[in-house]
Amino acid sequence: MLTDKQPDSARLLILIGPTASGKTKLSLEIAKTYQCEIISGDSMQVYRGMDIGTAKASPEERRAVVHHMIDIHDPDEPFSAAEFQERGSRLIAEITARGRLPFVVGGTGLYVESLAYGYQFSDAGSDEEFRAEQELFLRQHGAHALHDKLRAVDPVTAERLHPNDSRRIIRALEVHHLTGQTLSSQLAGQKKRSPYDICIVGLTMDRQLLYKRIEERIDQMLDAGLVEEVASLRSQGYSDELVSMQGLGYKEICACLRKELTLEEAVTLLKRNTRRFAKRQLSWFRHMKDIHWVDVTDTDQFDKHLRLINGIIEEKLINKTPQQ
Structure with a gap:
């Protein structure tokens, strides 16, 4: 586990922002300027074969700048914030040892924050009987009813988790069951002192423009073959019920492929869900500390941004003096 900051602590650069805010293009230029290696801070880009729907950097972009935490798991393998933190902290040490700057880029707030501040994750253990009860409840009453159970005891965590993220919802209920404390209160009690010399830049833009960019990006994903990507994953035997297949874009297209929705209905739902996801991202980021915000609404001013x-x-990282 990470320790408190030492005088010779590693530097860490972080770029956050909601989906479709332009992180990838900016991150590539920043990485070239400061000899960075990028650590993806996205909880979905870890999965192999899930490229279009997760908006991974292209092969050309990954050849131009080294990227980590992409394509490290098959879609049926679990992945958690705790694993992200463990792998990420090791990567930061390795990148630093190579004389390069570790650069976390992404939009999964808990993952990025846990790495930035060395969170201690719950060691509450497990209760297999309780977990089985919740899974039975899920089968009998559905995802929204399970989500409502969490909302009743931990509304903060419920707001962060999508109703279809049953694995994490059950874990949050299990933590409350075992400890009497909510997962959100445990996170709120974490120390917010980074073990690194840290610089966090956050992107923000006009909300309506962001929503327009989200819809345009989804149209581009469809043109690039999102439906075919999801169909290919299903043909390889990956269940629609997997956590990975409940991700944005995959869940809605799976419903279309099951003939539960038309493609038009699935796309409308995907755009709505992605707008809501961006809103949740922004809400999480606003509660983080140490962020230096840059408004990128005027997209024609890329060089200025x-x-x-x-x-x-x-100012905050490269030329920082020990007193700062």
Whole structure:
């Protein structure tokens, strides 16, 4: 587990922002300027074969800048914030040892924050009987009823988790059952002192423009073959019920392929769900500390935004004195 910051602590650069805010393009330029290696902070990009729907950097982009935490699990393998933190902390040490700057880029708030501040994850253990009871409840009453159970005891965590994320919902209920404490209260009690010399840049933009960009991105994903990607995963035997297949884009297209929705209905639902996801991302980021916000609403001013971000990095990380 990470320790408190030491005088010779590693530097860590982080770029966060909601989906479709332009993180990838900016991150590539920043990485080239500061000799970075990028650590993906996205909980879905870890899965092999899930490329279009997770908006992974292209092979060309990954050849230009080294990327980590992409394609490290098959879609039927579990992945958690605790594993992300463990792998990420090891990567930071390795990248630093190579004389390069570790650069976390992503939009999964808990994952990024847990790495940035060295969170201690719950050691509550497990109660297999309780877990089986919740899984039976899920089968009998459905995902929304299970989500409502969590909302009743831990509304903060319920707001963060999608109703279809049954694995994490059951774990949050299990933590409350075993400890009498909510998962959100445990997270709120974490120390917010980073073990790193840290610089966090956050992207923000006009909400309506962000929603327009989200819808355009989804249209591009469909043109790039999102439906075919989901169909291929299903043909390989990956169940629609997997956590990975409940991700944005995959869940809605699975419903279409099961003939429960038309493609038009699935796309409308996907756009709505992604707008809601972006809203949840922004809500999480607003509760984080140490963020230097850059408004990127004027998308024609990419060079200006890049200069602003580079100025923040220079002041807060590169040229930082020990007293700062």
